[in-house]
Amino acid sequence: EDQVTQSPEALRLQEGESSSLNCSYTVSGLRGLFWYRQDPGKGPEFLFTLYSAGEEKEKERLKATLTKKESFLHITAPKPEDSATYLCAAGSQGAQKLVFGQGTRLTINP
Amino acid sequence: DAGITQSPRHKVTETGTPVTLRCHQTENHRYMYWYRQDPGHGLRLIHYSYGVKDTDKGEVSDGYSVSRSKTEDFLLTLESATSSQTSVYFCAISESAGGADSPLHFGNGTRLTVT
Numbered sequence: 001e002d003q004v005t006q007s008p009e010a011l012r013l014q015e016g017e018s019s020s021l022n023c024s025y026t027v028s029g030l031r032g033l034f035w036y037r038q039d040p041g042k043g044p045e046f047l048f049t050l051y052s053a054g055e056e057k058e059k060e061r062l063k064a065t066l067t068k069k070e071s072f073l074h075i076t077a078p079k080p081e082d083s084a085t086y087l088c089a090a091g092s093q094g095a096q097k098l099v100f101g102q103g104t105r106l107t108i109n110p
Numbered sequence: 111d112a113g114i115t116q117s118p119r120h121k122v123t124e125t126g127t128p129v130t131l132r133c134h135q136t137e138n139h140r141y142m143y144w145y146r147q148d149p150g151h152g153l154r155l156i157h158y159s160y161g162v163k164d165t166d167k168g169e170v171s172d173g174y175s176v177s178r179s180k181t182e183d184f185l186l187t188l189e190s191a192t193s194s195q196t197s198v199y200f201c202a203i204s205e206s207a208g209g210a211d212s213p214l215h216f217g218n219g220t221r222l223t224v225t
């Protein structure tokens with residue numbers, strides 16, 4: 001059964017304190033690994049797609065990386081506006097749906 | 111923002127009543143999805159559509175039905191609402207199946223409370 005697990009569940013950082021969020025996946029034939037950001041009361045907002053091990057994508061203070069079993073979302077020198085829940089999801093070969101992790105709730109204190 | 115509108119944004123209903131949630135898109139995407147989001151469970155797929163009048167079940171489809179009579183509209187119906195269906199419901203769209211080749215874009219959700 002396809003499965004996605006995110007850790008930690010919650011992370012509190014000081015402004016400027018870099019860290020990483022983890023997404024471990026078990027899917028049959030990864031087709032795409034997706035990262036989303038979700039703010040309270042809003043729907044998830046797409047950030048990145050990664051397709052193959054070794055691939056990296058960057059956007060402002062965020063960088064997503066992918067291995068054969070995990071993806072990491074690195075946050076460099078975060079700001080309070082980076083506070084949100086970050087979700088990852090995996091799509092498998094031939095599947096008509098994504099499998100989502102439960103998310104990491106990130107809080108950046110000023 | 112992707113052109114996705116969900117209505118209503120909030121609804122309170124009583125156990126046993128029928129409820130219909132609407133998702134409207136202006137992107138002309140072929141694929142549309144209904145998810146529910148609950149603490150401890152994350153996002154779970156209820157039903158999805160791969161074209162007008164073409165729908166299929168997701169992992170938590172019991173108690174729900176859907177209809178898609180036009181490309182832009184995807185309706186989710188709870189035939190007889192139960193308290194276990196209290197949740198936040200999200201509609202999503204994508205250009206390709208499962209969002210594997212192109213990402214899902216989500217609406218802002220409907221918060222449904224069944225009393």
